[in-house]
Amino acid sequence: MKPNVPTNLPPSGLDRSDALHPSSIMASEKFRSSSLEVVRGSTGGEENSGDFIPPPPLISCSDFVPRPLVEFLMRKKKSSALGVKWLKGDDITNMEGAMHSFVTPVISRCEMIGDYRYNPAFGGHGIDRFGDTVQRSTTDGRQRKYQLTRFVVLSASIQMDFENTRVMLSACMLEASETIGHDLLSDSAWVILDKKAKQDDKQRQAYDESLRQHMIYHLTEARRLPSRESVNDLLDIDETIQLLESFITTPIDNTDKLVGKFTNLDDRQIISIEILFNAAVQQAKNELAALEVLCPQGYVYTYDPASIFARKIGSKVLNRLMLAALKHLSDHYKFENMRVFGFNRYADRGAMSLLRSALKKQEHVIVTGKQDLFNGAGGARGLYDVTHIPQARGAILVIHNNSDGFGQNIETEGMTGSLDGAIGSSSSAAASLERNRKDLLDFIW
Numbered sequence: 001m002k003p004n005v006p007t008n009l010p011p012s013g014l015d016r017s018d019a020l021h022p023s024s025i026m027a028s029e030k031f032r033s034s035s036l037e038v039v040r041g042s043t044g045g046e047e048n049s050g051d052f053i054p055p056p057p058l059i060s061c062s063d064f065v066p067r068p069l070v071e072f073l074m075r076k077k078k079s080s081a082l083g084v085k086w087l088k089g090d091d092i093t094n095m096e097g098a099m100h101s102f103v104t105p106v107i108s109r110c111e112m113i114g115d116y117r118y119n120p121a122f123g124g125h126g127i128d129r130f131g132d133t134v135q136r137s138t139t140d141g142r143q144r145k146y147q148l149t150r151f152v153v154l155s156a157s158i159q160m161d162f163e164n165t166r167v168m169l170s171a172c173m174l175e176a177s178e179t180i181g182h183d184l185l186s187d188s189a190w191v192i193l194d195k196k197a198k199q200d201d202k203q204r205q206a207y208d209e210s211l212r213q214h215m216i217y218h219l220t221e222a223r224r225l226p227s228r229e230s231v232n233d234l235l236d237i238d239e240t241i242q243l244l245e246s247f248i249t250t251p252i253d254n255t256d257k258l259v260g261k262f263t264n265l266d267d268r269q270i271i272s273i274e275i276l277f278n279a280a281v282q283q284a285k286n287e288l289a290a291l292e293v294l295c296p297q298g299y300v301y302t303y304d305p306a307s308i309f310a311r312k313i314g315s316k317v318l319n320r321l322m323l324a325a326l327k328h329l330s331d332h333y334k335f336e337n338m339r340v341f342g343f344n345r346y347a348d349r350g351a352m353s354l355l356r357s358a359l360k361k362q363e364h365v366i367v368t369g370k371q372d373l374f375n376g377a378g379g380a381r382g383l384y385d386v387t388h389i390p391q392a393r394g395a396i397l398v399i400h401n402n403s404d405g406f407g408q409n410i411e412t413e414g415m416t417g418s419l420d421g422a423i424g425s426s427s428s429a430a431a432s433l434e435r436n437r438k439d440l441l442d443f444i445w
């Protein structure tokens with residue numbers, strides 16, 4: 001899917017997710033903060049060479065993302081960005097946040113202390129904890145309780161952000177006049193605007209427009225967007241859904257039917273379907289290419305559709321963009337190591353038949369509802385149970401997280417706020433993505 005496959009990869013081993021193991025973090029400790037202390041080198045506890053050290057991610061990014069921007073986005077997020085984008089005093093602008101959609105960190109070995117579950121009765125997002133086990137310490141021989149964990153691969157994919165109008169909606173929206181795309185990679189004078197200059201509205205807006213033009217250049221065939229007034233035959237939301245579903249279910253891969261197509265969200269918000277489809281293709285390619293090289297033992301991929309990030313465009317459209325991208329890639333590549341695709345269909349029942357169409361050429365992949373993979377007894381046995389799927393035996397579970405491009409929410413958000421918060425507070429993911437770790441950028445593809 002991507003050229004120049006890296007030979008140097010983060011530590012991954014041949015972990016499997018259908019068995020639990022004791023972690024090196026004691027029962028009395030908070031798992032996220034203890035994992036962070038391990039990579040920050042200040043545990044103050046009984047570290048030894050057998051302790052699990054969360055690895056840095058493999059950062060899979062699109063070719064058109066300037067390399068300095070990759071480091072900037074990975075290191076300069078604010079600690080929390082719940083419901084907000086760029087604010088005065090921030091480092092990351094709205095269009096930089098949009099560019100983060102094309103920079104996907106994938107954690108090759110992530111420990112989780114429970115299986116994710118959504119239960120409104122207990123506040124919404126949460127986990128079913130595995131519990132603790134008594135182990136003998138390798139340093140002094142004393143018995144202590146350690147937290148049980150499951151190894152997973154975590155995709156910290158940055159969701160296309162339609163929470164408000166300022167990020168992806170702005171990137172793909174038609175203006176009063178034509179917008180000509182411009183390739184920043186060929187502009188030797190382009191640099192990331194410094195933080196002080198970003199606080200000046202005029203400078204920041206001009207800088208963001210340059211990034212928007214860069215995306216338009218790389219995500220449209222014509223390398224431009226027309227003016228609002230010049231576009232005829234606008235589609236409404238229902239027609240857009242029909243167009244995408246037709247693309248997904250048609251055996252021939254005909255991307256031409258999406259070129260130069262536009263959706264009218266309201267009287268002044270006309271967006272490019274072509275840009276959104278190509279953005280979804282880039283996202284899926286970056287993520288799946290990384291999973292293919294990191295998971296030779298096979299992987300069980302799970303996907304929870306975004307809801308908050310889909311607010312301005314609708315989850316049905318966003319889901320079908322993802323499925324259309326998946327279908328396009330499936331028509332051209334074999335997902336050699338994918339064993340199962342588990343889709344959370346709770347709010348979009350119609351998506352399952354479309355997913356089967358999208359993956360029709362992947363005859364070896366089992367397509368199922370995500371919940372069908374999590375019917376275990378819970379507790380020390382876990383909810384994740386794939387004993388009824390022989391192809392999944394010995395494979396690693398992949399959790400696709402809907403991460404934020406502006407804030408390090410996986411490090412700071414509480415359990416019940418979102419999928420990001422539930423996973424972050426219950427795993428070693430925040431340690432792998434720790435903004436100041438020296439080896440954070442060791443593996444960029």
